[in-house]
Amino acid sequence: MTATEFSAASHDEVSQTVRISPVIACSGLLLGFILSFFLLNGDAQGRVNLFYLLLVFLLFPLLGLFTSIFSLVRGKGINLARIISFFSFSGVSQSTVLRQLRQRHLDKHWFFLQTQFAMLAYSLAGVLTLLILLLATDINFVWRSTLLTASDIYPLLKVVASPWWFWESAQPTIELLERTQDSRLTQVYENPANLSLWWPFILATQLFYAFLLRGVLLVVSRFIIKRRLNNDFEQQLHQRIQQNKRRQPERFELCKVHNQLPQEYAVVNWSALPDEITSQLPVTAGQLKLKAGPLASEAEQMQAEQFSQCKLVLVKAWEPPMGDLQDFLQQGFGLLYPVNYHQHTLQKAESKHLDEWRRFCSELDNWKLFQPTSDNELGQHDVVAGEDKA
């Protein structure tokens, strides 16, 4: 695996954090089934205390919800998922994902998200248990109180049921409350069928206060985690690396370097090389000398341009070829000789400079590149009559 692949895998791994932790979700599901089943089973007569149901399906989820929100915002993020993670069987505390989340200060957000999953599972278990028991057995919803009367409870239940005002049969009524009040001493019911009429209210309570609210929080917390993951500096660096792909190395066509010269040619000093340097060049001996280039006069330039025989053009090796020279080389033919020197002493041209001249020369039809071999630099150069055989 290359480093880039690894990097991508690592970021994928982090983005998978919004997935459900099966251990935590199963814990919520199990808790929901156990609590709902024991409560909804009721006593021997199938009576279920409405208040106990409200405790498990309304108060407990709401209290949990407020606690985890408060803890997320102000505290260390204590919630159901965090508590489950303390048990080593869950394997959560050792996970790589959790370590990466902690590094990004997102661990408490992750626990909050997993708690929403767990509570959704809890609610699902509650709803399923209720529906199964409604189908499979008779559930008699009653309420008991020593101090409270139906008219005391009614306003509270009305507020609880206000979110589903449109669902008529799930609304509490004072009559239903009066008819379903239970006493363990007097067990006479005018119409036992009334006792089952609370189920839509219980179902609606579960759907709204557990399912819907947790669902909303789940979406919100997923969004927050994803956004914060995307804003994490490492994620942004990864994106920048992806955007700034490495460029391919340049490839140029380079011409051959010749080290032999024709018998007759004119030496054109293009770069105004000092006489003390040109005099050290064996190739200049006995040849016609011309001047051209930026420092030559117009007459000298014209003379060099009009010379129709082979020319050996001397240039400074370290200076790159320029447009002026290119214009000059449009006419005539011959060889280019990049000369390198340091403090009045001739030196071999550096290969990086020579490569630039080779690239330049490869684009010229009538010009070749000349470099003496190190032997004939000091002594006499090889001269070949007629065609250059190099």
Add this chain to the structure above:
Amino acid sequence: MKARNIARFAVVGHPNKGKSSIVSTLSQNDDVVISSRSGTTEKAEIITVDTANGGYQLIDTPGFQRPLKVLRWLNEQGANASERAKVLAKFVNDNQCRQQFPDEVELLRPIVNGAAILYVVDGSRPYGAEYEAEMEILRWSGQPSMALINPIESVDHVKEWESALLQYFKSVQVFNPMKADFEKQIALLKTFSHLNAGWSETLLQTIDDLQFQRQQQREQSIMLLSRLVEDLCQHQESQKVLTPQQADKIKPLLEKKYHQWMRDRETQAVKELMAIYGHFQSDVVASNLDLPPDLFDCGQWFAWGLDKKQLVYAATATGALGGAAFDAAVAGSSFMLGALGGGLLGASSAWFGADKLADLSVQGLPVGGYEARLGPIKNRNFPYVVIGRFIHLHAQISQRSHASRETLALNAADFQQRVQNLEKSTQRELHQECERLIKQRPTDHLEQALSPLFSNV
């Protein structure tokens, strides 16, 4: 509030004298194309450095190709000194000139439009009179200008260049874009602020922003190291097997996977570190980091981590702290023997654990079969080795010029000295955090403990 008066600098000169390198370094952008081939830059390219409260533009231009002919054309217009800037504008807008002198038109256009001039020459090669035509053309613009001598290979001819350039430019600076660290770049930017009084405020704000950005880069590097060292210290590879004998057989495979993961993780961190400092074009491949000194070559650890003496001190400091907690718990009735005992215990475990890497453990699974697990590394020196390598790379990368395209080398440096130079309390905090890493405990203050290592020694 962001200033609107943005400074603009046209970087001009002969071909292949390092104009693009200077643009790349000053814009901290290694995406600028730098080529050994002359004439690579055919069009003027604007690189904008955008900061929170300021910014500036650098314009990478083609090199002069026919300066003498251009100067001849300008002279033929017969302008007096007051008209020269207008003649230059006429040159830039003339259709025939555009065809004849495309490079000069392209390089002079931003100057005609108000950019200041940064004229670049090579200080390692002798001055030549052929440059005078270029400098004369630039003088015609009347724009604020500065000459930068780039000693590409040596400083042999800097003096002669200086005396020539001072005749054309008020300010001449020696600036090597390949070696200029952040401080040198800032120093040059400060000089730029004197070129044009109108840009001074914006440029000074930009300098403040860049320094703040530098601080952020340092903080991100610390976070990156904190994550890296934690990941490397806690990583483990596992494989389900049927028998304990099978576990022994797959040990080499697990070791290979384990080492590969660790190396890849480190390479990823290095790439991210380079990205923090805006280096994307430099070559850092995994193989560079795999070569000696290898992360798992314990023989090289003396260079990267702590030496045995320092390790003993680290273990003693953290061990003694545990013992001191015992002393405190018994309200000193242990006559401080707890601290002494804890220290000795820590010291001896440091000696014995110095050459121990990750072990293979085999555990039975509740559903049957076994799990062979390799890692995490328990060697006390390991976190220091990771930190030492990263600190060294950080020192290199944070000072690396954006013009440099060379492969990043990894050589040992002065990590032990850095640790030695920390205050005792800071050392202790670092050792405690490293101890927590090795013991697989969450670290709460790792970034804080690492921070002093990133300051200059």
